[in-house]
Amino acid sequence: MAALEGAGRTGERRLSPSPQDWLDVEKVAKKVFGAVDWAKLGEIYFHEDGERQWQERRQLVIELGGQLARRLALHVKPEGMSLWAGAGVAELPVLLAEVLLLDRTVVAANLLEEECDVLNAALAQAAPQVALHYETGDARDVAGDQAFDHLGCISLFTDPETWPAVSGVTYGRLHPVQLDLEQFATERDQVRELASGLFALLNQEACITTTAEEVAWFLELAAKQERQIEPTDDVIETAVVGDPVGFLLLS
Numbered sequence: 001m002a003a004l005e006g007a008g009r010t011g012e013r014r015l016s017p018s019p020q021d022w023l024d025v026e027k028v029a030k031k032v033f034g035a036v037d038w039a040k041l042g043e044i045y046f047h048e049d050g051e052r053q054w055q056e057r058r059q060l061v062i063e064l065g066g067q068l069a070r071r072l073a074l075h076v077k078p079e080g081m082s083l084w085a086g087a088g089v090a091e092l093p094v095l096l097a098e099v100l101l102l103d104r105t106v107v108a109a110n111l112l113e114e115e116c117d118v119l120n121a122a123l124a125q126a127a128p129q130v131a132l133h134y135e136t137g138d139a140r141d142v143a144g145d146q147a148f149d150h151l152g153c154i155s156l157f158t159d160p161e162t163w164p165a166v167s168g169v170t171y172g173r174l175h176p177v178q179l180d181l182e183q184f185a186t187e188r189d190q191v192r193e194l195a196s197g198l199f200a201l202l203n204q205e206a207c208i209t210t211t212a213e214e215v216a217w218f219l220e221l222a223a224k225q226e227r228q229i230e231p232t233d234d235v236i237e238t239a240v241v242g243d244p245v246g247f248l249l250l251s
């Protein structure tokens, strides 16, 4: 599907898919989206009117996912391995592009079994030939002892269901008078531990796809471990949570 072309910060070979390749993978993403049970996914993501809310966002998810995948292709090597922690439907077009166009292996983990089931059912129906499967569980457990050259972490540490206090502070939704300091400290330790566990799975040279709101967790780790970490200039909006996404290059 894709041609090899020299590029990249360390001179490794990178895949350079053609415009037609990108259109083909977008077609696969649309086919998979056509097989998703949006009513069920609507119940998982929204308090009410979920199916309609998804109808309004579906096209945007495909478009922004394609944009993110095109940028990611500039920062990762073919045949590498990605760990996507907290991956949901918004990441699906990117994951498909990684597997189909960039010849990469993708491990996608999410705590919500129902969401994984809905997405896996759609993949099995519309794209059974694609080696892509969402695993239910903590991303660290799902990853096991594998090593990765890319970590995808989009609106994970800001998850309001798992860490309401950390999320509230990050987004400026919690006023100091409302903040339970003990709960906040506990959640911050948990997020630090998760960030550190995911960071430890990365190769010496690696890329992290993450949101502006989550960058600080990785900067802290890189500083402690005296590793170089550089943000790239890319900024892409996300369709679901809405946080701007970019890349950190680790060396």
Ligand SMILES: C[S@@+](CC[C@H](N)C(=O)[O-])C[C@H]1O[C@@H](n2cnc3c(N)ncnc32)[C@H](O)[C@@H]1O
Binding pocket: 085, 086, 087, 088, 089, 090, 091, 109, 110, 111, 112, 137, 138, 139, 140, 154, 155, 156, 158, 159, 160, 162, 194, 238, 240, 241
């Ligand atoms: C706010 S949602 C974001 C979903 C998706 N990344 C997006 O941007 O639309 C956060 C997700 O992270 C998942 N999550 C939280 N902790 C996790 C962990 N330790 N391992 C894997 N997934 C986790 C939750 O289950 C939830 O689905």
